[in-house]
Amino acid sequence: EVQLVESGGGLVRPGGSLRLSCAASGFTFSSYSMNWVRQAPGKGLEWVSSISGNTKYMYYSGSVRGRFTISRDNAQNSLYLQLNSLRAEDTAVYYCATHTITGNTRYFDYWGQGALVTVSS
């Protein structure tokens, strides 16, 4: 059974940093690209970042590029998101998710339970 468990969320001041982790199990982690998707309180879903299985390719949404860094440790079956220069608008539940490519796009087939990041003074 695929399991994704996020951790590392919390309260941080504007301008601060935080590192989220996602522990994966139940599948061959290194064979799958991974993603972070976030959801601000009461709002919709927003894709944040993706990383390929071999760590060769990393992608970011325009709203976080230059501030957030995605990484992974295939030996530890873990995905990470380093969040720097945090802003109030980064307050959200951050989900890690696997994706499968279909034709010309991708869909997110497995999701973790999410980690809440609150940016506030």
Next chain:
Amino acid sequence: QSVLTQPPSVSGAPGQRVTISCTGSSSNIGAGYDVHWYQQLPGTAPKLLIYGNINRPSGVFDRFSGSKSGTSASLAITGLQAEDEADYYCQSYDSSLNAVVFGGGTKLTVL
């Protein structure tokens, strides 16, 4: 403002059929990119409901179906049940943004 537009809310009585639309543009759905749908029950993570416009993952009831035409896609739910009350999101890819994009979400209320 989401790139993909969904109605904020829809409602229906138990047993009825409802549809949720997802309207895009020539840089996403209209460009031929697939549309996927997710169901998010209150307080839980999103769950994949439909992928590749029309396909249901294993375990998803056939009361849920997807379609796509032109710059829009739709999710239909037949035989509405109380447990279908949730938020529903469409998702695709936008070539102008070079990014995965989601609709703003639709809250389904079962009357």
